[in-house]
Amino acid sequence: MTQHNFKKYFIVYFIIFGILISLFGAFSSYIIRMGDIEKTIDTKAQDIFEIKTQTILKPTIENMDDIVNSLKENELVKDFILTKSVDKQKRVEELFVALMGIENRIMQTRIIDKDGKELVRVDRKNQKSKPFIVENSKLQDKSNRDYFQTLSKMPKDSVWHSKLDLNIENNKIEIPYNPTIRVAAPLFEESKFIGVAIVNILTQELFNSIGTSSSFTHYIIDKDRNFILHPDETYSFNKYKDIKRELKEDFPNGLNAQGVYVYPIDNILKNEDKAMLVLKTSDTYEEILKDEMTKTSIIVLLLTIILSFITSFYISKTPAKLQTSLLNAHKKLKEYTSIIDRYIITATTKTDSTIINVSSAFINSSGYSKDELIGQKMSIIKNPNRDKATIKDLWETILSKKTWIGEIKNRKKDATEYWLEQHIVPQINEHDNIESFVSIGIDITAKKELEKLATIDKLTGIYNRRRFEEFLQIEMEVAKRHSQPLSLILVDIDHFKSVNDTYGHQVGDMVLSQTTKIISQNLRKSDIFGRWGGEEFVVICPQTNKSEAFVLAEKLRAAMEEHEFEKVGHKTICLGIAELEHDDNEKTLVEKADKALYEAKNGGRNKSVIFA
Structure with a gap:
């Protein structure tokens, strides 16, 4: 051979x-x-349980706990319960409407006093409807309800979860059925029980999210073996519907049978239900697994x-x-x-920002289909109000082959805004050149909405005092560091009290809102505008001396004087101007502007005065 x-x-x-x-x-x-099929099914059941509870159920309940705790600590709510002031009631109602506008899963928000009487209640019919304030005449006495009796005896730092049940109004189950859970906390003032804050949560969407999967049939069962969630809606909440359903009809061999998985969820839903999530392997799932394994084995065989x-x-x-x-x-x-x-918002782009790949999570967050995104620039989700300095910093960082981390405001296909906390990582090839960029993001829209609520004055839509003081501190530090001028203008509406006394607070609110608009339209882009309190406003004028600020003040005064308000007619304003000096701090600068404002008032009003 x-x-x-x-x-x-x-x-x-x-x-x-x-x-x-x-x-x-x-x-x-x-x-x-x-x-290994049984082991695969075991692992699959555990994975589904983890996903349904840790990424859906637990965050939802914890979010509602946080909302109730924030209401419990809210000084406005406590003041209203103690004083029962009509003005404070209106503000509490507005707070609840705003809260429910952000969180559409909340069906009802209530304050109950220590005697069990509802003081404020804001409702909504369903998840898509707008919240509305319930009239005082329709508020109810809840002193005999079990949950009030329980909450009135709970310690100060407690949060209470009701049973998962169907919503009850006037002692009758509401139809159509509204599955709900109540999250509540007792309110205290100096260790004295003064009332209860309660949030009712619509759970139908939550049930839809945790109640289905392709591999298992899902049930939620309470400690008495009643069905809270059943694949046949007829038997969900069967106890409350007075429909008998034996456990053996769905589980002939009991809950310990093969293919049945029982997971307690009372560590999340801390109520009397002692609920369990039960997963029952679907009839076709095992056959599907066998088919998949057969196909996989054939593919592997061909490959090998x-x-x-x-x-x-x-x-x-x-x-x-x-x-x-x-x-x-x-x-x-x-x-x-x-x-x-599925869960990480990622995108890969060329160096010119052309999209070459996106994750399903990116598609869901942007509202665009994959076909609509591939080949387009990342500017397809660009928000026109993006901060240019942030984008400049982003490009400078990634083009220097470093990872950029920051927050970016984007725009969905339907034009709604959303925020991402992003990590953008350059991909370097073997020649040390940038080949592409990978963006990894987390949706922080809800967080940004809460931050906005905490910094914006609700009536006027401009910065509130707390946020304004933060800007003032920053601008003063910048002005001193670079030896630049900075002026402060304090504005007060003349005889505003007479507007409220004569025409009522609604007209007064209208005057405040329109005054805000007049001033805003006449300010420069660099000026920072906020509400100082009541009828007082304040303007920071960066890189502006007191003479230049006086010119601006006179422009604002004239614009206000020319405007004619509905019902009220013409109104005027006084303006106090102070320029930052080297030894000034926030307090002294405001005091100087306030003294100038006082001088303008005593000098006949409708004036601009510079602190001398």
Whole structure:
């Protein structure tokens, strides 16, 4: 046999040997994987439980706990309960309407006094409807309700969860059915019980989210074996509907049977239900698993046969070992890729920001389809009100091959705004050149909305005093550091009290809102405008001396004097101007502007005065 023939013989021999090993490995793998079906189902059930509870149920309940705790500590709410002031009641009602406008899962928000009487209640009919204030005449006495009796005896730092039930109004179950849970907390003033804050949460959408999966039938059962959630809506809340449903009708072999998984959720829903999430393997899931494993084994077999042709020339390890490595790598890659795609907002772009790939989470957050995104620039989600300095910093950072971390305001396909906290990472090739960029984001829209509520005056829409004082401190530091001028203008509406006394607070609010608009329209882009309190406003004028600020003040005064308010007619304003000096702090600068304002008032009003 020639050397050439000898070589051909061994090549053929190793190819045949590789094919035989591949067949044996694939068959062995198939037998083992078939034996692992039960373990696969166990793991799948645990994964679904973790997803449904840790990413859906727990964050929802914790969010509502936080809302109730914030109401419990709210000074306006406490003052209203103690004083029962009509003005404070209106402000509390506005607070509740704003809260429910942001969080549409809240069906009802209430304050009950220590005697069990409702003081304020804001309702909504369903998740899509607007919240409305319930008239005082329709407020109810809840002193005999069990939950009030329980809450009135709870310690100061407690949060109470009701049973999962159907909403009851006037002692009757509301129809159509509204599944709900109440989250409440007792209110105290100096260790004395003064009332209760209660939030009713619509749970239908929550149930829809945690109540289905393709692999299992989902149930929620209470400690008395009543169905809270059932795949047949007829039997959900069967206790409250007075419909009898035996557990054995759905679980003939009990809850300990194979393919049935029971998970307590009373560590999240801390109520008397002692609820359990029960997952029952669907009839078709096991067959689907077998089909998938068969298909996978066939694919693996074909791959290993192909590999056997290549590795026959360099064989050093058995095909079975290669097959095992391939299967493990394929499984891990598939798991990680699926998780990242579904839950992480990611996008990959070219260096010119052309999108080349996006995750499903990115598609969901932007509202665009994948086809609409691929090939477009990232500017497709650009918000026209983005901070230019932030974008400049972003590009400077990533083009220097560093990771940029920050917050960016974007715009969805339907033009609604949303915020992402983003990590943008340059991808460097072997030649040390930037090849692409990978963006990893977290949706922080809800967080930004709460921040906005905490910094904006609700009536006028401009900065409130707390946020304004933060700006004043920053601008004063900048002015002193760079030896730049800075002036402060304090504005007061002349004889504003007479407006409220003569025309009422609604007209007074209208005057405040229109005054805000007049001043805003006449300010420069660099000026910072806020409400100081009552009918007083304040303007920071960066890089502006007192003479220049006086010119601006006179412009504002004239614009106000020319405007004619509905019902009220013409109104005027006084303006006090003070310029920052080296030894000034926030308090002294405001005091100087206030003294100038006082001088303008005593000088006949409708004046601008510079502090001398």
